[in-house]
Amino acid sequence: MAPQAKVQCFAAKDKKGKLERCEYEPLPLQAGDIGTMDLHVVEWISGCVLCYAKRGQPFWKAVLTFFLASAEIKVTHNGLCHSDVHVMREEWGPCKYPMVPGHEIVGVVEQLGSSVTHLKKGDTVGFGWFKDCCQHCDACITGNDNICPEGAATIMGGGKNTGGFAERFRGSGNLAVKIPDNMSPADAAPLLCAGITVWSPIRKYVTKPGMKVGVVGLGGLGHLAIQFLAKAVGAEVFAISHSPNKREEAMKLGATHFVGLEDIKDNTLDVVLNTTPGGMDAKKLLSKVGYNGALVYLGGGTDTIKIVAFDLIPAQKQVVGSCVGGRALMREMFQLASLHDIKPIVDKMPLDKCNEAVDRLMGGEARYRSALGLTG
Ligand SMILES: [Zn+2]
Ligand SMILES: [Zn+2]
Structure with missing residues (x-):
């Protein structure tokens, strides 16, 4: 041999x-x-x-x-x-x-x-x-x-x-x-990492059409999150970015709004997906999340999250992490991407x-x- x-x-x-x-x-x-x-x-x-x-x-x-x-x-x-x-x-x-x-x-x-x-x-x-x-x-x-x-x-x-x-x-x-x-x-x-990384938390936290979802960061993850939210779920998508040159593309991908974080009223979003590689102020992000809402960390793995319990308790907010997704979700994601023409x-x-x-x-x-x- x-x-x-x-x-x-x-x-x-x-x-x-x-x-x-x-x-x-x-x-x-x-x-x-x-x-x-x-x-x-x-x-x-x-x-x-x-x-x-x-x-x-x-x-x-x-x-x-x-x-x-x-x-x-x-x-x-x-x-x-x-x-x-x-x-x-x-x-x-x-x-x-x-x-x-x-x-x-x-x-x-x-x-x-x-x-x-x-x-x-x-x-x-x-x-x-x-x-x-x-x-x-x-x-x-x-x-x-x-x-x-x-x-x-x-x-x-x-x-x-x-x-x-x-x-x-x-x-x-x-x-x-x-x-x-x-x-x-x-x-x-x-889709094998960026796609499943965004689809898994969308599936878990965006439970009905019309929910208001903020996508922070419009890179590899963010531009896919906008498409899944708009085309597969029917969410109201807030593309959150400070790069005006990404506006046109974000809207074309399916965003409902293109805004800076400070343009969003406090306590209004059902879910915020933080797709940035790091450096975001957790307290500020969480302030945009509404009652029973969730701030989901998909990146920023070495960030220190500085909040106090009262940032969570009165409005029953959650701060959670999410790590890619299992085989069942992977299969589902590919089926949906194929059906709705979602692609990077x-x-x-x-x-x-x-x-x-x-x-x-x-x-x-x-x-x-x-x-x-x-x-x-
Ligand atoms: Zn990856
Ligand atoms: Zn095992």
Whole structure:
């Protein structure tokens, strides 16, 4: 049995976050791959198998589960998310290098572990923030696999941080999402993180048409939130931004109003989605939320939220967080996006321009999400 071909990729080698060409040995996909692995991969796999075994599975079953449930895709497109940059620059804590970014991955199935029966070679599928979950915990069996305590995040999960900025990608077949036929892979990629990140809280907190919803920040997340709220839910959408040059686009996407935060009367919005990467004043945002309303944090992960309990108590307000979404919501989101023609505005470029894409994202120039194609 020949050794497995290494995966060619772009990776950050330190916290400066510059992406360089690199290669790594992938997870084994078939039992025959095991005998040819590097020693460090064997060590890593052993740790993972022990982890499965600890969940109470017989050891042999744990081995099979781990080895045979994977899907390998030939990557065609990746979205670039702010979280990729946070992780590779160690803004969210220590990162294991080399780190391959990319957690909005679309590609074509090329190989399947023998226990994956719901996919076939040639299917176009996507992977998002998670590449594996335990399948058995309370979160997983209730469709909330995005909060599985043992979930493996695609770019920061366990021994190897190998995301989609590569020619190939392997993840659990269970978490591969089928992409609707009428959607291009470049349009589908940003939905795998940005799309589900906004759809999940909309589904939970925007419970009827006509609710007043503020979307703070009109970037990758915000421009999708406006579309889901307007087209799939029928909400009254307040696009909240201080960039007048985004007005026309926001209205075209479906916003009902385009306003600055200070233009909104206190206690008027049912829900506020904070999609900014950070730096917003929580007290000010919360002041715009009305009775029984919710301020939802989708970004700003390292922000300190400075409020007092009386900002919440009299009007029964909530401040909550939301983290991507489970498989059921992911499927629903793709169905709705396909039905209502909800799609990201993408800045298309080839993967080998990934450093330029990062610069554009950080400089606020990306309109609105970079979609990196392997060949352009
Ligand atoms: Zn993301
Ligand atoms: Zn689980």
